[in-house]
Amino acid sequence: MPEPAAVGYGSSVVLVADDNEVAQRLCRRVLEKAGYQVLIAGDGQQAVDIALAQNPNLILMDVAMPTMDGLEAMRQIKAARPEMRVVIASAHSMANDRERFLAAGADDVLSKPFRLGDLVAVVARLTAKPSA
């Protein structure tokens, strides 16, 4: 989908997949403020559906979600769109969780709770065009 990709820096699309409404609102508020277009998915299945339909530049994916967890959703998305960037944003923060998520194919891992600057930075880094 060349259309969204052709949009400028500020108009990159980020899909926020999280079952927690508070988290959804926070991410939308922060990312929209930073100039991103934000899509919201309430569970894993929705995330897969929206990702494949809308081709967001980046997916901010929670792990513990009903019906389908974030890792499974990421696997399906990566299988269909290997180039699609996925950042796992999880409250799971035990010792080996980060490695586990990276091994599962995540492009980056953001631990909850996060500093708002960290969220913006990781999204900015992964949505930056190679030419830019």
Place this chain on the structure above:
Amino acid sequence: MPFAGLAAVLAVALATGAPGLLVFPLFLILVLYVALFDDRSQVVATGSAAALAILVLAIRQLGQTSNLATAVFEVAVLGIVAGSVHEVVRHWREAEAKSEKKAEDLESVDERLRMTLEAATIGLGMVAADGRWLQVNDKLEAILGRGSDELVHMSLLDVTAEADRRAVDDALGQLGRREIVRWESEVQQARPDGSRSPIALAMAAISDHGADEPLLLVQETDISARKRLDAMRDAVVGVRQVIVSASSWEQAAPVLLGSLCTHLDWDLAQYWGADDDRRSLSLQTSWHKDGLNIDLDDPVRNLSIQAGGGLIGRAWQSGVANAIDDLAANDYEQAGAERVAGLRAAVAFPVIGGGLTIGVIELLAREVRHSEADLVSMLSTIGAEIGQFIQRAATAQALRRSEADHRAIYERSPIGIARVSGDGELLEGNPALLLMLEHDIETMRSQAWPDLLRAYDQAAGRARLAPLLAGIADQRGIQIRAATGGGRWLWLQLTATSIPDMSGRPEHMLVMVEDVTTVREAQDRLAEALDAQRGAFATLEKLDRTKTEFLSIVSHEFRTALTGIQGFSELIRDGGLETDEVRAYGGYIFNDADRVNRLIGDMLDLDRMESGRMSIRLADVDINEVMSDVMARASSSSSIVAEFKADLDPRLPIVAGDRDRLVQVVTNLVNNSVKYSPDGGTVTLSTRADGGFALVSVTDTGLGIPADEIEHVFERFRRVRSGAAQSIPGTGLGLTIVKQIVEMHGGKIWVESAVGHGSAFHFTVPLAAEHATPLQRRHA
């Protein structure tokens, strides 16, 4: 010759014609001669011839009548004279022959008597009534060992051994007083060399009218030969009797030595046994006659005798009996010499068993004595018999000991032992076996044993015991399960051993039967314990995993809540927000902070309950009142869309419970029902008595729980998050806490639910003990 004379005289008379009277004296002389020297027929013939001749002469001179009468007269005279003379001569001759024959007879009797006396060992002699020797024959001299010239100065008592002297003295007295005429006895007589000989002594009183006391004829016979033979025979018999009746050499030895001494008349007998190394002999047993003054505790006890040295050593080395008639003149054992001081004669003979000289028996006597060859050879025979006996006794004793050992093992063993025939039939079972299996030998043999063997064979994986009898042993004992006669079940370990016969062929079996029930059960228990421990480890591991999991879940819950709190508070801090935004964000922050607070409270509650640090204070609680109270509070909340309904049993008795905790339970269940009934519906609270319990139910018509989740609803942090339920907030600890509280009351909690139809949570609380029967208190 008389006839020739008669004829010549007749011829001359006829020729000359001489007168008959002149011729007659010639005829008379002839007849007298014949009558004197010839027998009767000759005399008659001669007389007749003479008478005929006289008559012939008379007839020739016929005519002279006086001549014939004269002739007849002459013939008559001739006849009478011849007859008389012949008869006288015959009588004289007969008398002479008779006396001659008598003399001859007398001479032959004397000779025979002399020869008899010479041939027989009979001594004859005469003693006076006081015993003085008056006369002795040669034999008696020989028997007494003294000459007659010596004896005439001695008395019969002097030659009698001291032991018999009194008896002989008494006999002399009785004979002297003519109380008896004859006395006989066997006595010992002493010879000048000190030796003694057994004598058959007979004394007879000889009539002597001239004296007051009779002379005594003494007859003595040396019976030592017979005595010795008797003694030897008795000794052999005695030894054999001892041997037959004794069971061990140790027991027999003193008796045997005593028997030898007694029968053979020795004073001391000693048994010298070969030591184990067969290099020396040492004294092992001795026996002595009473009154023999020998120090038996002297150092000789430890004397050891070497082969070839002295009498005993020689007998040992040579294996031949040896005798010394007089120790004083011989090389008797030096060390033993002191000990046997006062002993004069010795004989030693080897005890031979199994071809080896295993010891020497020595007999000693106080007086010098000559040991005859037959005694020595008899002792050699006895030595061989004793040797055989010692060997036999040793073997028998070893056998008895071995047999006794085996018997003891068999009888006393705590292990059951069965002797089994080739057919597997029980021949013998020891007490332990019968006791173990609670059978007597009969039922054991007929019932229990065949069953046992079948089980044994089965367990060993074979059809029969047969391989064992072919000598193929079981590698190890085999354990089987068997019932005793009393019906107890035992684990038995059976181990069979083939017992070979003389030819080495397996003939029967010994089966050891051990009761290993205790061991086996201990093993089983140990295995169980190990399993349990393994289980405990697994539980611990699981617990550990659960804890890690719990920590992970808790941190996740906290971080999730903190994400909103931190994020929105950061936004507010950084400023530049609209007032509405700040208010909204403040609401998010409050909710999450509240959620964190509840989470912490629930977790602490749960921890206190699970670690037993939270106790409930039991009191009388009216559960209906609790229900009404909770319902009233819940329905007062403005946000509640569900409708409440109460179905409380008015007859429900008081329960024993902690009211605050029960309120917590009911509140939690009611809140859940409300939460999971997002579209309203009815929440029904009901109570009723159920046995000794109050049954409490909270039923809703809400979302319901998926079947695969139902069994997990009481686990911590298990929240139904599928479908419409996903956005319903909760700590995931509520039902876990509820379950804990119910169980602390001694009740149970469970749930019935179906998606789309709602859920029904039920729990029970025990009735207060005094109110187990309904409503007494309330209606009082």
